[in-house]
Amino acid sequence: MNNKELQFAYKVRHALDASLDALPDDTTQRLAAARRVALARKKKGATVKVQQYSLANAIGGGNLSQPQTPSWLSRLGVAVPLLAGVLLFASLYQHEHSQRVNELADIDAAVLSDELPLSAYLDHGFNAFLAERGE
Template sequence: MNNKELQFAYKVKMALDANLDNMSDDTLQSLAAARRVALARKKKAPLTVRVEQPVFAGALGAGGSMSSGQPSWLGRLGVAVPLLAGIILFAGIYQHENAKRVADLAEIDAAVLSDELPLSAYLDHGFNAYLAEKNQ
């Protein structure tokens, strides 16, 4: 529709809205029927689907083209390398934290074993009360 048709349609709509209360039932029914006929005649717009693809995925890949729809090997590598680096980073952090935890536990075990008290003293609830009084 061009601009003039849109303006005319808007004016008709405004006039119909303004006189809606004054129209008879027959007029309202004929307008509704005309609307149904107009909607049935209206051509349906073809369904289009937009697919967004990064510009560099097809342009930089060897043999890859923008119209093929398949990402090039360089595009796949651009996804795989950061993913692999992240997995290696998380595995390294896990190993470091695990080694740190083992070292802390070994230090505690060494302190307990090198102490003068027997191990059964640490299991006694009265000994915990004694330590609490001693620290106060």
């Protein structure tokens, strides 16, 4: 069934469903009887195939009569953005980590190149002195 035939079938089904409540009782009883006869004639071992359609096929106008399995291209379409996201987050982490290391290296270089001994930085009185001076 091509796309136009399928659309026509959907329109017919919708029109029939819309006017279902307006049918007389004798017509609905005859339709129910015809359905029972059809079900009785159905082969015992026959199974009804239920087809599943993907949203991409319905939107893209693909062949709706046959369900399609995901191809390698559609899997690649999922994998590539996922891989790009992982690489983006890894590069952001690396950049932030290197910035933190550079900041710590600058602090260490400033402390080691200062004229004050290291014990002065551990003295609580020195911290109070710096707080009073506003440094």
